Amino acid sequence: MFEGPRYLVSFGPKRVPHCFTDVLILGGGLAGLRAALAVDKSLSVTVVTKDDLRASSSQWAQGGIASVVDPDDRFDNHITDTLVAGADLCHEDVVNSVVREAPQRIAELIAWGTKFDEHNGVLELGKEGGHSHHRIVHALGDATGREVMRAVIEQTRTLDNLELWPDTFTIDLLTFAGSCRGALVWNPAHGKTLVWARRTILATGGAGQLYRESTNPPGASGDGLALAWRAGAELRDMEFMQFHPTVLYIAGGARSLITEAVRGAGAHLIDRDGQRFMPEFDARAELAPRDIVSRAITVVMHRTHHANVYLDLKHLDATMVRRRFPGMAEICAKFGLDLTQDRIPVRPGAHYMIGGAKVDAYGRTSLPGLFAAGEVTSSGLHGANRLASNSLLEGLVYGARAGEAASAEVLALSKKADFEAEAFQVPSIVSAKVVSREGNDGHQTLDLADIHNSLRSLMWRHVGVERTAESLAEALETVEGWCRYVLPRQFPDPQGWQLQNMLEVARLMIRAGIERRETRGVHFRSDYPATSDQLRTHIDWHRGSDQPRLEPLATALRPRASGAEA
Numbered sequence: 001m002f003e004g005p006r007y008l009v010s011f012g013p014k015r016v017p018h019c020f021t022d023v024l025i026l027g028g029g030l031a032g033l034r035a036a037l038a039v040d041k042s043l044s045v046t047v048v049t050k051d052d053l054r055a056s057s058s059q060w061a062q063g064g065i066a067s068v069v070d071p072d073d074r075f076d077n078h079i080t081d082t083l084v085a086g087a088d089l090c091h092e093d094v095v096n097s098v099v100r101e102a103p104q105r106i107a108e109l110i111a112w113g114t115k116f117d118e119h120n121g122v123l124e125l126g127k128e129g130g131h132s133h134h135r136i137v138h139a140l141g142d143a144t145g146r147e148v149m150r151a152v153i154e155q156t157r158t159l160d161n162l163e164l165w166p167d168t169f170t171i172d173l174l175t176f177a178g179s180c181r182g183a184l185v186w187n188p189a190h191g192k193t194l195v196w197a198r199r200t201i202l203a204t205g206g207a208g209q210l211y212r213e214s215t216n217p218p219g220a221s222g223d224g225l226a227l228a229w230r231a232g233a234e235l236r237d238m239e240f241m242q243f244h245p246t247v248l249y250i251a252g253g254a255r256s257l258i259t260e261a262v263r264g265a266g267a268h269l270i271d272r273d274g275q276r277f278m279p280e281f282d283a284r285a286e287l288a289p290r291d292i293v294s295r296a297i298t299v300v301m302h303r304t305h306h307a308n309v310y311l312d313l314k315h316l317d318a319t320m321v322r323r324r325f326p327g328m329a330e331i332c333a334k335f336g337l338d339l340t341q342d343r344i345p346v347r348p349g350a351h352y353m354i355g356g357a358k359v360d361a362y363g364r365t366s367l368p369g370l371f372a373a374g375e376v377t378s379s380g381l382h383g384a385n386r387l388a389s390n391s392l393l394e395g396l397v398y399g400a401r402a403g404e405a406a407s408a409e410v411l412a413l414s415k416k417a418d419f420e421a422e423a424f425q426v427p428s429i430v431s432a433k434v435v436s437r438e439g440n441d442g443h444q445t446l447d448l449a450d451i452h453n454s455l456r457s458l459m460w461r462h463v464g465v466e467r468t469a470e471s472l473a474e475a476l477e478t479v480e481g482w483c484r485y486v487l488p489r490q491f492p493d494p495q496g497w498q499l500q501n502m503l504e505v506a507r508l509m510i511r512a513g514i515e516r517r518e519t520r521g522v523h524f525r526s527d528y529p530a531t532s533d534q535l536r537t538h539i540d541w542h543r544g545s546d547q548p549r550l551e552p553l554a555t556a557l558r559p560r561a562s563g564a565e566a
């Protein structure tokens with residue numbers, strides 16, 4: 001396998017401006033901001049985001065946050081639902097602790113001013129695929145992320161110790177003497193800057209943009225996964241990309257997600273001939289977990305030779321539909337569709353990256369000095385398939401833990417430790433081969449947009465809902481070829497760095513898909529349709545080693561419990 005350079009660009013520590021902060025947080029979505037709020041007020045915090053704070057997946061979240069709130073629900077129910085969806089690959093201790101922490105995190109959001117939807121003065125709870133009870137706390141009908149982020153952003157604005165750097169791209173993590181020391185960032189106003197940090201928290205979100213069909217915002221290009229990889233942190237379960245079953249499919253239109261809650265409210269999935277098909281695939285019909293619904297839709301699309309299936313809400317009360325899903329009704333209306341009366345064309349799209357930087361219960365990665373939280377991680381919560389509305393929850397829980405733990409580590413450092421002096425010990429990183437996109441050294445100019453689009457199409461066709469040894473091998477050969485001439489180049493701005501990150505992450509996702517010769521959760525190998533007991537293991541990747549490490553799970557999935565406490 002062709003290995004690219006450790007750093008994407010060359011830099012000389014004596015020629016680049018330096019900044020110093022106690023805790024550096026890369027990413028300003030829910031996980032990053034929740035981490036910032038957990039850092040001790042005596043420490044300085046810098047939050048770097050590559051775009052505006054409102055451009056994250058957190059901001060786009062629709063359905064809500066899962067939490068046991070209803071007195072008739074039980075923690076054990078939520079735990080069991082999460083374990084069952086996770087296809088025997090969740091860490092039960094992680095699931096247990098996250099589920100039990102959820103009500104506290106929701107209460108905290110309410111205390112910070114989040115206005116969740118209520119009915120007669122109590123929280124209105126939605127139900128989504130894979131959940132046995134109504135437990136999805138939501139806001140603004142179907143715009144939960146917008147309201148939660150409004151409140152959390154306002155809360156972070158009260159912090160005197162926080163500095164926010166928007167529109168600033170993190171190029172690479174800085175490592176020195178075996179640990180993470182901050183990051184090299186870039187923005188158009190200041191160029192490259194070395195941000196030295198006593199602790200760094202990676203919260204850069206997911207990688208849905210690696211696929212042509214995706215629900216994710218443009219920035220979800222897997223940068224954090226590539227940064228962690230190049231810096232030497234262990235990545236885990238990279239084959240598990242969750243596809244959301246119902247993404248609005250209108251040629252030329254945005255790929256808007258149609259929240260699971262629509263099916264929770266009773267919508268049916270029908271084929272081109274108007275036949276409802278989900279009961280044929282699963283007893284839970286439209287409320288089966290996402291992997292099952294996505295796969296069923298793919299089968300029906302093949303069977304009917306049609307580019308999509310449809311959501312049908314005609315039989316539901318139109319007033320309720322408009323009240324619960326105002327955002328979706330508005331988007332449909334823009335394309336001349338009435339959500340309450342018309343068949344709404346949908347198909348699956350890449351939605352949530354389950355794999356990521358391996359973290360412990362405090363958000364520590366395998367690289368000393370580097371923490372991580374949110375979608376960029378593999379915490380053990382989701383197993384091989386994330387349960388709906390568990391990811392905002394994970395971001396809140398692990399954001400808080402990573403912020404607290406990073407903060408505690410900084411406070412425990414000897415006051416004499418002078419990390420500023422280190423800045424000048426780091427040798428210049430000068431790539432052996434400095435080649436730019438313009439090809440001024442005789443190389444041909446690269447059309448980055450062309451490679452970007454080709455990569456996304458390739459991933460959709462060959463590494464999508466359904467995979468085979470053949471499709472994966474072809475994808476690997478192609479991506480490996482692109483890596484050979486794109487990774488060694490140096491680019492002047494984020495378009496090139498982002499493409500390099502996407503290629504690196506795509507390659508890992510494909511290799512992981514090849515390794516997992518079974519079907520489990522979101523990973524559907526049509527040439528290995530059964531789940532294998534031998535592969536009840538994580539697949540861990542470490543830069544510098546061509547072979548992955550298998551990490552078997554210790555405990556067996558416990559039987560369905562009746563539950564005792566709420």
Ligand SMILES: Cc1cc2nc3c(=O)[nH]c(=O)nc-3n(C[C@H](O)[C@H](O)[C@H](O)COP(=O)(O)OP(=O)(O)OC[C@H]3O[C@@H](n4cnc5c(N)ncnc54)[C@H](O)[C@@H]3O)c2cc1C
Pocket residue numbers: 026027028029030031032048049050051052053055056057058059060061062063064065066144145168169170171203204205206215216217219220223224257351352373374375376388389390391392393395
């Ligand atoms: C349309 C949609 C609907 C969803 N609905 C739900 C839902 O109802 N419930 C639920 O639980 N989950 C939902 N999810 C998933 C959930 O929103 C995400 O998993 C979660 O918000 C991720 O939070 P995060 O903080 O980890 O990352 P994000 O919120 O994605 O934040 C990532 C941050 O990292 C920054 N960043 C990335 N790369 C760089 C870089 N190179 N340099 C600097 N900054 C960088 C970005 O600018 C951004 O600020 C949904 C996702 C989508 C896309």
